[in-house]
Structure formats: structure tokens, C-alpha cells
Amino acid sequence: GAVVSQHPSWVICKSGTSVKIECRSLDFQATTMFWYRQFPKQSLMLMATSNEGSKATYEQGVEKDKFLINHASLTLSTLTVTSAHPEDSSFYICSARTSGGSGYNEQFFGPGTRLTVL
Amino acid sequence: DAKTTQPPSMDCAEGRAANLPCNHSTISGNEYVYWYRQIHSQGPQYIIHGLKNNETNEMASLIITEDRKSSTLILPHATLRDTAVYYCIVRVNGAQKLVFGQGTRLTINP
Numbered sequence: 001g002a003v004v005s006q007h008p009s010w011v012i013c014k015s016g017t018s019v020k021i022e023c024r025s026l027d028f029q030a031t032t033m034f035w036y037r038q039f040p041k042q043s044l045m046l047m048a049t050s051n052e053g054s055k056a057t058y059e060q061g062v063e064k065d066k067f068l069i070n071h072a073s074l075t076l077s078t079l080t081v082t083s084a085h086p087e088d089s090s091f092y093i094c095s096a097r098t099s100g101g102s103g104y105n106e107q108f109f110g111p112g113t114r115l116t117v118l
Numbered sequence: 119d120a121k122t123t124q125p126p127s128m129d130c131a132e133g134r135a136a137n138l139p140c141n142h143s144t145i146s147g148n149e150y151v152y153w154y155r156q157i158h159s160q161g162p163q164y165i166i167h168g169l170k171n172n173e174t175n176e177m178a179s180l181i182i183t184e185d186r187k188s189s190t191l192i193l194p195h196a197t198l199r200d201t202a203v204y205y206c207i208v209r210v211n212g213a214q215k216l217v218f219g220q221g222t223r224l225t226i227n228p
Contacts, residue, residue: 004161006161032214034215034216036218043203043205043218043219043220043221044156044162044218045218046215046216046217046218049214049215091159093161093162095161095162095216097214107164107216108164109161109162109163110161111160111161112159112160112161114159
């Protein structure tokens with residue numbers, strides 16, 4: 001299957017700083033990428049959908065000015081957590097959808113990034 | 119997308135078949151049943167999907183009832199590495215979003 005990578009795999013930062021997480025589709029072009037957040041022992045919550053070259057669509061309750069998403073190319077999307085606070089500590093997972101979405105298995109997930117804000 | 123209901127947890131002995139149920143009584147005619155799993159601290163992994171016919175691949179089998187209101191994911195010979203949270207999702211094929219419910223935490227015991 002197609003491979004999606006995330007970098008970094010884990011990050012620790014101080015409260016008030018900004019953190020950028022990268023999501024890359026390694027062997028396919030992704031017109032759409034998704035960002036999820038997962039708190040301990042909870043399910044994945046969709047944060048936003050980003051389409052290459054356009055603004056991201058955020059789910060209800062997700063602050064777009066706090067979670068900046070850029071999808072500048074067909075293989076890279078970034079999530080920047082601005083002015084991070086301890087409550088932003090979570091497991092952030094991206095997924096990428098292949099162009100055209102013709103197949104059933106069109107959405108592939110990255111390994112996740114664990115963010116800890118001190 | 120239709121809502122799904124899964125038991126919160128299940129146990130299965132290693133080497134036995136693990137049967138994970140999912141209820142989706144409000145599924146519509148053009149919605150598929152997808153199964154993903156998430157091993158601890160990893161991203162979700164696609165397992166299988168189907169519309170109305172039973173499906174089988176190298177990982178699992180999917181049995182969908184005739185009325186499509188429920189389905190069962192079968193792991194024929196469970197191993198310790200199959201311990202994970204299993205998510206049943208129904209959605210229109212090719213739809214933008216995958217929305218995850220609470221899933222079933224499957225524990226395979228030695």
C-alpha cells in the first residue's frame with residue numbers, strides 16, 4: 001500500500017511556542033490530506049481537511065488560527081500548532097488520499113506524532 | 119454517514135478466530151462498510167471493506183448480513199499482534215471523510 005510519513009514522530013515543547021508537524025505521501029500524490037487528533041484512550045477526531053492549493057476546511061470546534069494547515073504541494077501538508085499549551089498535548093495523525101479516489105483503499109494514514117507541551 | 123455500534127472490548131485466545139460485530143442499522147444503499155484497526159500508538163491500518171457481498175483478503179473476512187444492518191469482521195487465526203482497537207465505519211465510497219467511532223478494543227491472550 002501507499003506510504004504516508006510524519007515528522008517528527010514525537011516532540012516536546014514549552015508552553016507558548018509553536019510546533020510544526022509534516023505529513024508526506026511518499027509514493028503517491030495526495031490531492032486531499034486529513035488531520036486527526038487523538039487523546040489517550042479516545043478515538044480519532046477529525047480536525048480538518050486540506051486540499052492542495054486551497055484553504056483547509058476545519059471541523060466544528062477546531063480553531064483555525066491555532067491549528068494552521070498548509071497543503072502547498074501534492075505530497076506535503078503541514079500542521080502548525082501555534083502558541084501551544086498543555087491541553088494541546090495529544091497524538092496527531094495525518095492521512096492522505098490518492099488523486100481521483102478511484103479505489104476503495106484510497107486513504108492512507110501516517111504513523112502519528114506525539115506532542116507533549118510542558 | 120450512518121452510525122455504527124460496536125462492543126467496547128473483546129478478548130480472544132491466540133490461535134482462535136476473532137469475530138468482531140458491528141451494527142449499522144441505518145446504513146443506506148450506497149454506503150460501504152469499512153474496517154480499520156489501530157495498534158497502540160500507531161496510525162490506523164485499513165483491513166477490508168464491502169458493500170453487500172462477503173469479502174475476504176489476506177488479513178480478514180467480512181460477513182455482511184443480507185439486510186446489511188450488521189456485519190462481522192473475522193480474523194481467522196488471531197495472533198498477539200492482532201491486539202488493537204478495531205473500527206467499523208460506514209460511508210459512501212470515495213467520500214471525503216473517514217469518521218471514527220469508539221471501536222472495539224480486541225485483546226488476544228496467549
